[in-house]
Amino acid sequence: MIASIIVALVYAFVAALLLQGIRRIVVAHSQFRKGPSIFQTFYDFFKLMGKESLTPNVTSPLLFNLAPILSVASMLFAALVIPLAASTSAVGAGDLILVIYLLAIPPIALILGGSASGSPYGAIGAAREVALLIAYETPFIVAMVTVALAAGSFQLTTISATAWITVLPLAAIAAIWTLPAAAAVQPFDIAEAETEIVSGPYVEYSGPNLALLQLGQWLKTFLYASLIATVFFGTTIYHFEPVINLIIQFAIIALLVSAFIAFWQATTARTRVTRVLRYYWTIPTMLAVADLILYLAGVRYMHFLFGWAGL
Amino acid sequence: MAEVNDRGFAKLKVPIGPSHPALEEPARFLFEVEGEKVIDVDYEIGYNHRSIERLCQERPFSKIVYLVERICGICSHAHPLNHVERVEDIADIEVPERAKYIRTIYAELERIHSHMLWAGIAGEEIGYHSLFMYTWREREKVMDLFEMLSGNRVMHGCNKIGGVKWNISDEQARSALGVLSYLDTAADKITKSVLKDSSIAERGKGVGCLSKEDAIRLGAVGPNARASGVAEDTRVMCKYAAYGDFDLEPQIAKDGDVVAQALVRLAELKQSIRLTEELIANLPDGPIQVEYGEIPPGRSVGRVEAPRGELIHYTETNGTRFFERIKIRAPTLANIPSYVPKFLGCQVADIPIIAASIDPCFSCSDRVTVIKDGKRKIVSAQELKTGRI
Amino acid sequence: MKRSLEDAVKVIESSHKGLNSYYRVALDDLDATLAFLKQEGARLGTITGKDARDHLEVLYHFALSAELHTVIVDLPYDTPNVPTITNHFVAALLYERELIGLLGINVIGIPDSRPLELPPKYSDPTPPLRRV
Numbered sequence: 001m002i003a004s005i006i007v008a009l010v011y012a013f014v015a016a017l018l019l020q021g022i023r024r025i026v027v028a029h030s031q032f033r034k035g036p037s038i039f040q041t042f043y044d045f046f047k048l049m050g051k052e053s054l055t056p057n058v059t060s061p062l063l064f065n066l067a068p069i070l071s072v073a074s075m076l077f078a079a080l081v082i083p084l085a086a087s088t089s090a091v092g093a094g095d096l097i098l099v100i101y102l103l104a105i106p107p108i109a110l111i112l113g114g115s116a117s118g119s120p121y122g123a124i125g126a127a128r129e130v131a132l133l134i135a136y137e138t139p140f141i142v143a144m145v146t147v148a149l150a151a152g153s154f155q156l157t158t159i160s161a162t163a164w165i166t167v168l169p170l171a172a173i174a175a176i177w178t179l180p181a182a183a184a185v186q187p188f189d190i191a192e193a194e195t196e197i198v199s200g201p202y203v204e205y206s207g208p209n210l211a212l213l214q215l216g217q218w219l220k221t222f223l224y225a226s227l228i229a230t231v232f233f234g235t236t237i238y239h240f241e242p243v244i245n246l247i248i249q250f251a252i253i254a255l256l257v258s259a260f261i262a263f264w265q266a267t268t269a270r271t272r273v274t275r276v277l278r279y280y281w282t283i284p285t286m287l288a289v290a291d292l293i294l295y296l297a298g299v300r301y302m303h304f305l306f307g308w309a310g311l
Numbered sequence: 312m313a314e315v316n317d318r319g320f321a322k323l324k325v326p327i328g329p330s331h332p333a334l335e336e337p338a339r340f341l342f343e344v345e346g347e348k349v350i351d352v353d354y355e356i357g358y359n360h361r362s363i364e365r366l367c368q369e370r371p372f373s374k375i376v377y378l379v380e381r382i383c384g385i386c387s388h389a390h391p392l393n394h395v396e397r398v399e400d401i402a403d404i405e406v407p408e409r410a411k412y413i414r415t416i417y418a419e420l421e422r423i424h425s426h427m428l429w430a431g432i433a434g435e436e437i438g439y440h441s442l443f444m445y446t447w448r449e450r451e452k453v454m455d456l457f458e459m460l461s462g463n464r465v466m467h468g469c470n471k472i473g474g475v476k477w478n479i480s481d482e483q484a485r486s487a488l489g490v491l492s493y494l495d496t497a498a499d500k501i502t503k504s505v506l507k508d509s510s511i512a513e514r515g516k517g518v519g520c521l522s523k524e525d526a527i528r529l530g531a532v533g534p535n536a537r538a539s540g541v542a543e544d545t546r547v548m549c550k551y552a553a554y555g556d557f558d559l560e561p562q563i564a565k566d567g568d569v570v571a572q573a574l575v576r577l578a579e580l581k582q583s584i585r586l587t588e589e590l591i592a593n594l595p596d597g598p599i600q601v602e603y604g605e606i607p608p609g610r611s612v613g614r615v616e617a618p619r620g621e622l623i624h625y626t627e628t629n630g631t632r633f634f635e636r637i638k639i640r641a642p643t644l645a646n647i648p649s650y651v652p653k654f655l656g657c658q659v660a661d662i663p664i665i666a667a668s669i670d671p672c673f674s675c676s677d678r679v680t681v682i683k684d685g686k687r688k689i690v691s692a693q694e695l696k697t698g699r700i
Numbered sequence: 701m702k703r704s705l706e707d708a709v710k711v712i713e714s715s716h717k718g719l720n721s722y723y724r725v726a727l728d729d730l731d732a733t734l735a736f737l738k739q740e741g742a743r744l745g746t747i748t749g750k751d752a753r754d755h756l757e758v759l760y761h762f763a764l765s766a767e768l769h770t771v772i773v774d775l776p777y778d779t780p781n782v783p784t785i786t787n788h789f790v791a792a793l794l795y796e797r798e799l800i801g802l803l804g805i806n807v808i809g810i811p812d813s814r815p816l817e818l819p820p821k822y823s824d825p826t827p828p829l830r831r832v
Contacts, residue, residue, distance in 0.1 A: 032448055033444060124344075186438050186440070195332045195435065196659060266440070268510040269439035269508070269511055274658070357816070360817050364829065529790055530791025611717070612761055612770055613720070640795075644746075644794055
């Protein structure tokens with residue numbers, strides 16, 4: 001068990017940073033640039049870890065310094081709970097509700113850190129992060145609850161035995177739609193928005209604190225995508241060796257990130273905070289709710305396609 | 312830090328600058344915001360003050376062309392062009408036709424690269440990095456063209472009193488035409504993306520509006536005024552250099568918002584490309600400079616349409632080898648008052664794009680500006696109308 | 701201009717060259733001159749301050765389509781006072797504050813009298829553009 005915990009943590013760390021490298025390269029290529037090395041995020045992370053961490057003369061130094069640790073700790077815990085390309089998670093069980101809660105902690109840490117930093121940019125960034133969190137969590141949670149209802153369980157190990165995109169495609173679309181907002185890149189990088197509020201909550205952070213806060217965000221992007229991959233694409237349905245399963249799942253995650261985060265990032269301008277709620281509470285929420293109602297009403301509209309598979 | 316007002320909104324003072332990612336040059340804005348809404352604006356500009364006007368009085372004649380060329384890295388042709396035209400006006404120097412055409416070609420190329428630079432920066436300000444990357448990649452072609460024509464990308468050193476320094480050979484003219492036709496397609500692509508892209512429309516429509524009345528009253532110039540419907544273009548009115556030989560229409564838009572600004576500049580971009588092609592095709596033969604004698608005492612004031620708007624130079628000579636007075640009014644200084652109606656009531660997210668919308672060049676204006684006194688809280692529309700900013 | 705400035709106010713000295721016209725008027729006639737120009741639809745280009753060695757000069761440049769009309773007023777060294785023209789032309793505010801900072805001219809009645817170019821803590825008593 002200790003071994004599987006260590007494997008899961010190391011895999012989550014490496015995959016999260018690698019994913020950022022992939023995203024940056026995809027964005028660079030769609031902007032006619034060469035882009036950084038795929039390992040650039042690793043270099044940045046270890047460089048920042050070796051630097052001095054400054055605590056500004058802030059309203060709450062404890063909260064300010066606690067936020068990055070909170071962010072990373074919650075994400076490492078989530079990495080143990082989500083079944084990463086295996087029939088079971090590193091700690092043996094995983095609860096969907098718990099994971100959804102854990103995934104909300106890095107934004108909350110950003111909000112805490114931003115408000116505690118005493119900078120007006122941090123305060124505005126924190127306010128924007130709140131709006132963003134409320135906006136994209138709504139369709140995401142509805143989609144996830146629909147899946148849990150359909151599976152008859154909140155246990156991720158049970159849920160991940162089926163590729164739910166074949167049963168609840170509308171919920172899957174809604175959940176995938178929230179990816180760019182969860183990753184906080186354009187058009188949803190409103191909380192950072194460097195030309196407007198100079199990176200918002202990050203502005204007063206430096207050194208290891210900054211590295212951890214960013215690591216929390218990167219881990220969250222990866223785990224959010226892997227939760228979607230686990231729930232909607234299944235983990236144990238391929239029946240391969242665990243290593244092959246892992247590679248297939250990482251490929252799915254990388255594809256999701258390239259297609260829905262990087263491509264979106266390269267082709268849009270930053271949106272405004274007032275638009276985010278309207279944006280996520282209309283079509284994505286409607287899709288998720290529609291699937292929920294259809295499922296509860298007993299309509300299995302995907303049955304004619306995948307009925308042969310016994311779904 | 313945050314004080315809460317009676318409506319339950321936290322009031323924050325948000326400083327932007329002197330050093331800030333949204334600003335290419337140092338300037339300082341102090342916004343008072345309520346939630347996301349700007350209710351007060353205060354700004355200082357002058358971190359680039361280099362005492363150029365004083366230096367112009369203390370350097371001998373021959374060095375001033377170089378000095379004014381270095382006022383601004385973007386308008387590095389408009390300033391010396393206006394300067395030499397003023398001196399030629401005082402001394403009644405007749406500039407050869409070919410020199411006038413070459414000056415105009417440089418001025419138009421400068422407008423092309425400046426407007427492309429603006430389009431890229433505007434994209435960057437609204438978080439549209441791909442637009443920035445694309446326009447700046449195409450802009451490099453203009454810079455390369457400058458390097459081919461004058462040997463320099465930024466400081467062309469083209470103007471001299473009595474003509475120009477660099478001639479344009481037939482071979483150069485041919486390859487310039489090739490570059491221009493390439494730029495024409497690029498300009499079409501940029502215009503199409505600005506018109507069609509919904510995320511640009513979302514960030515630009517109705518943002519930073521300047522009414523025609525305000526534009527006239529506050530003395531706005533250049534594309535900033537034309538976007539509000541003021542059909543004034545110094546090239547069309549004054550017909551300096553070779554502009555008298557060509558038919559030009561001032562490009563105007565009605566709304567005065569960011570999209571209108573973009574459309575005016577992109578229309579001018581297309582217009583400049585066409586005009587440059589005509590200029591190169593009709594380049595007259597002949598000398599490119601004339602000898603001139605003593606500069607008599609005299610004064611001249613004149614205007615040139617820099618990419619950012621009307622640029623005024625007042626030049627006075629006194630018969631010695633020093634200038635009596637050179638006064639430079641950069642277009643940005645005239646456009647700064649129009650910030651006030653644009654900023655008030657806007658959202659924090661719109662601050663960068665509004666700041667960029669007038670295409671500010673604080674190096675050019677190199678002034679300190681504080682629009683309103685610190686005591687007054689809000690500049691009301693009434694106060695704006697009565698003219699007390 | 702449709703009407704001549706000479707008919708409206710007493711012009712001490714005037715000259716014309718090309719698109720440029722210069723009118724020297726007495727300080728007391730400045731207000732009437734500006735009112736006249738405003739009526740003609742002139743737009744303020746800029747204001748130039750100049751140290752003419754024995755007195756100060758303020759030049760108001762007005763654009764009227766292609767023409768540029770310059771109104772010149774002379775100020776004595778010991779009382780460099782000029783009334784504000786922001787009541788006629790709002791855009792003059794910045795240029796007048798430039799006069800305050802760079803030439804030490806007192807602009808009477810200006811809404812905001814802080815010097816324009818100079819830093820707040822500029823301590824040299826001699827304004828930068830004075831020839832002393």
